[in-house]
Amino acid sequence: MSADASIITLTTDFGTEDAYVPAMKGTMLSIAPEARLVDVTHEIAPQDVMESAFVLQSAQPYFPDGTIHLVVVDPGVGTERRAVAIREDGHWYVGPDNGLFPLVIEQDPDAIVELDNPEMWRTSSPSSTFHGRDIFAPAAAHLAAGRSLEELGSPVTSLEPLRWAEPFIESNSIEGWITHVDHFGNCITNVRRSTLLDMLELDEEESLDESSLSLEVYAGNTVLDSIHSTYGDVSGEDPLLLFGSTGFLEVAVNGGNAAELLDIRKGDSIKIALSQSA
Known part of the structure; x- marks a missing residue:
């Protein structure tokens, strides 16, 4: 080098x-x-x-x-x-x-x-x-x-272990929490896209169509009911869910600060209850 x-x-x-x-x-x-x-x-x-x-x-x-x-x-x-x-x-x-x-x-x-x-x-x-x-x-x-x-x-042969805290998955719900709040106030959870696939019993190769999901997500002082593909999918100052560039589910506000607006802090829990609509 x-x-x-x-x-x-x-x-x-x-x-x-x-x-x-x-x-x-x-x-x-x-x-x-x-x-x-x-x-x-x-x-x-x-x-x-x-x-x-x-x-x-x-x-x-x-x-x-x-x-x-x-x-x-x-x-x-x-x-x-x-x-x-x-x-x-x-x-x-x-x-x-x-x-x-x-x-x-x-x-x-x-x-x-x-x-x-x-x-x-x-x-x-x-x-x-x-x-x-x-x-x-x-x-x-x-x-x-x-x-x-x-x-x-x-x-030396090993390092001190520490593991990510994984979300808790039940048959029709996921309980995770906020692991990071970024500079924009986006609240990043520990829920990966693959976590939803696992709960829905879909393979990684199968497409997860967020628009086909009926869900309720409890985060801070709000309840959200859909997952979007980008921040601009909702009107300004409206909250939304999306899978961000890190691959984890985020709670965000288009043009605003989700942590402040929705009273969310790192470590807060998030509850996702969902089923796949017909």
Whole structure:
């Protein structure tokens, strides 16, 4: 991997008002000055491991092979949780071993190391509260500069597990919840299109015609009765359901903020009761 072609993405819960992100970027550029740093987001809710995994999983497929994904959402910083780097299918991942990466990768990685080689840290006495600057950022930069994964630390065979919370499916209903509220106020659920297919006993190859479904969806302070294909299918400021670009069911408002208008928050439940009309 050549240094001038190296991309490092950054996903954190640090926000942009403080010096945390610039400190990480400065550390990386001191080691790999020609690396290209791409901000995925720094607005993850504080310590929300699942949200960081959801956002990175939504962005990662669009980056080229050789990309290094640095993720610092680390409620266990300074504890005995491991710091790790991972190679999987042409991509590298660097961050805390707190269940985040199994959510993104969803398969056994090609290789994992614990970042326990002090020569690859920023300092031999890293801060107990800022491993992002002192351990994770240097590891990502060393990879970008051409170091091998094995130089960063000792091999390990597994990661701490964490699984997505799946919706609960009954014969004629699905109960899920809101996993993410995006910048526009769209409320993204954990209900995939395939979940509806499973409940309706349809194969993946079969078409799901939303217009043929009779349903009631309870979300926030509203009840919706149909699934649309795009936001413009309803009048301005009207709420709707649709399967968005992430592949999950969304509660949205055309031209408005669904979270605010419908009083929906991350973690709220959503109930879908439906049957296929004749």
